[in-house]
Amino acid sequence: MFALNGVLAYLGVGAVGPGAPAAQTGGQPAAASNASGGSSDSGGAADTGGVRALPATFSGQKWYSEDLRDQEFDYKDPNAGDEVKFQPKKMNNSTLPDNEKRAELVREGRSLFANTSEEMPEHVGNDLSCANCHGGGDLPTTTGMVGQDIDMIPLVGTAAGYPEWTGRTERMRDMRQRIMGCFLRSMNSPGSAEGMPAYDSREIQAMESYMVWLNKGTPSQRTPYWRHIEKPEGDEKVPVPEVNPVRGAELYLENCASCHGADGQGIEGQYPPLWGEGSYNDGAGMGRMYTSAGFIREAMPYGAGHTFSNWEDVHDVAGFMNAHKRPHLPRQPKDWAVSGAPDEGIYYDRVQQRHGYDMNPMTKKLMLAGIPIDDSELTAEMIPEDTSRYDQPLRNESVDGSWQTTWIRTYENVGNETATNATATNTTASNQSAITPQAAVTSAIAEEESYAAS
Incomplete structure (x- = not known):
């Protein structure tokens, strides 16, 4: 009572x-x-x-104050708001569950979030960990306990919103399925030895337990103001064909390369790779234009978010980042089967065609400018003095390549429409290392299809 x-x-x-x-x-x-x-x-x-x-x-209204998300390029203030204040939680006997088995899972989940690629290498097909987006963990360049860094994407309160609807696979999903989806896409589990972890695996249970523990104190179906990436809306959106990744290359060298490298491959143990074999695949949320622009606006450069002064800047940097080659997700063509992939999904063949291209429009502009789309080092000399030309769609310009140039590798015998592209794509790809053994690929695809259909 x-x-x-x-x-x-x-x-x-x-x-x-x-x-x-x-x-x-x-x-x-x-x-x-x-x-x-x-x-x-x-x-x-x-x-x-x-x-x-x-x-x-x-x-069913959201719990945060809308005013906190209307402050242009500066709203993530941990002391802001009359309804709810961001308060990191400490992990000790007073906050952990009384049941020791549950407490053990929470502690284990924290460790998995902090060092995912090291602790679960059999399920992670790149060099990323959850902490790269959600902050904290053992990375020396992030602060606090994993998932509690307000300068990144905090996970505090996230569990209150589940189960939720996802249009990408036209289904309701619970917390475990959401975590599995991150493995599938952001962690590129199809490129790992064993593929996506099972729904009832101890690892998924532990990660769910940690997120539920972080959520304690947040009312069900209420969303605190720091949750979600604030994407551009209305006039803030730059139409995809008008985004200028060549100008974005210049901004990248000035603001991002000191941490992520001129080749985009990051610094091991500190900053993650942004493209290439060790990064997220072409079905990940960060591969979408407005999603990645929102993240760059709020969180980058790390510790100095909102450094970019306008939406055009972050669009151009996001366009440059997502003009590069990255692994291909086998089930990617089946995403948004009913509604169709959104305009920001520049790695999706259907979206490219909708915009009037036969390839990723950002990739095409970099190729026209002679800027590498693989993990070659970018130099200032590569960037044209006048980048204004690339504000235009440039649909009718010719380049030597196609939409397949954005793939590093794919997987054979996947049983869907990507199978016919496997040979041609592997021929075009510049990085042929670490092709997954066929048995592991077959297992990974089976798990992906099971996830999508369940």
Whole structure:
């Protein structure tokens, strides 16, 4: 009873049980605002003669203040907001579950999030870890416990939003399936020895347990202001064909190369690779134009987010980053089978055709400018003095290549439409190392198809 009263008081509903004071609805007792004795339209508890009825309606509105997401290029303030304040959680006996088995899973999940590629190499097909996007962990260049770095993408409160709908695979997904999706795409599990970890594996259970532990204190279906990447909207969006990755190359050298390298391969143990064999595949969320632009705006350069002064800048840097070769996800052509991939999905064949291209439009512009799209080192001399030409779509310009130039490698006998492209793509690819053994590929594809269909 006390626990329930605490929750209701926290949500502004009131207490339950004999002797509880009348619930307040717009400053008035519930009985006064609803004379019939029924539930209040505003969701307040009704007085039914000593027994308090729970609210009949539950709001699905987000929990953060919208004002915190309307401050141009500066809103992630840990001290901002009247509704909720970002507060990192410490891991100790007072915060861990009483059940030792559950506490053990939470601690294990924290370790897996912090050092994913090292602790789960059989399921990770690149050099990334969850901490690269969510902060913290053992990386010397991030702060705090993994998932609790407000300068990155915090995971605090994330579990409150699950299960959720995803249009990419037209399904509801729970927390474990969301984590598996990150392995499939961001961690490029098809390129690993054993593929995506199983739904009921200890590792997935541990990572779910850690995210649930981070979520404690966040009401269900409420979203604190720091969650999600704030993408450009309306006039903030630069139309994809007008994004200038050549100008983005110049901005990259000035703002990003000191950490991620002129070749985009990062610094081992500190900064992640942004393209190439060791990075996310072409089905990952970060491979979408507006998603990556939002992340760059909020989190990059690390520790100095919002350094870029406008949306055009971050669009151009995102376009440059996602003009490069990266591994191909076998099931990628099946994403958004009903609605169609969004315009920002520049690695998707259907999107390229919709924009009037036969390849990634960002890749085409770099090729026209003579800028490498593999992991070759970028130099200032490679960038044309006048980059304004590349503000234009340049659809009708000719280059030697196709959409396959964005693939480093793919997998044979995958049983879908990518199979016919495997030989040609492998011929075009510049990096032929680490081709996954066929048995492991077959297993990985089976797991992916099972995930997509379940």
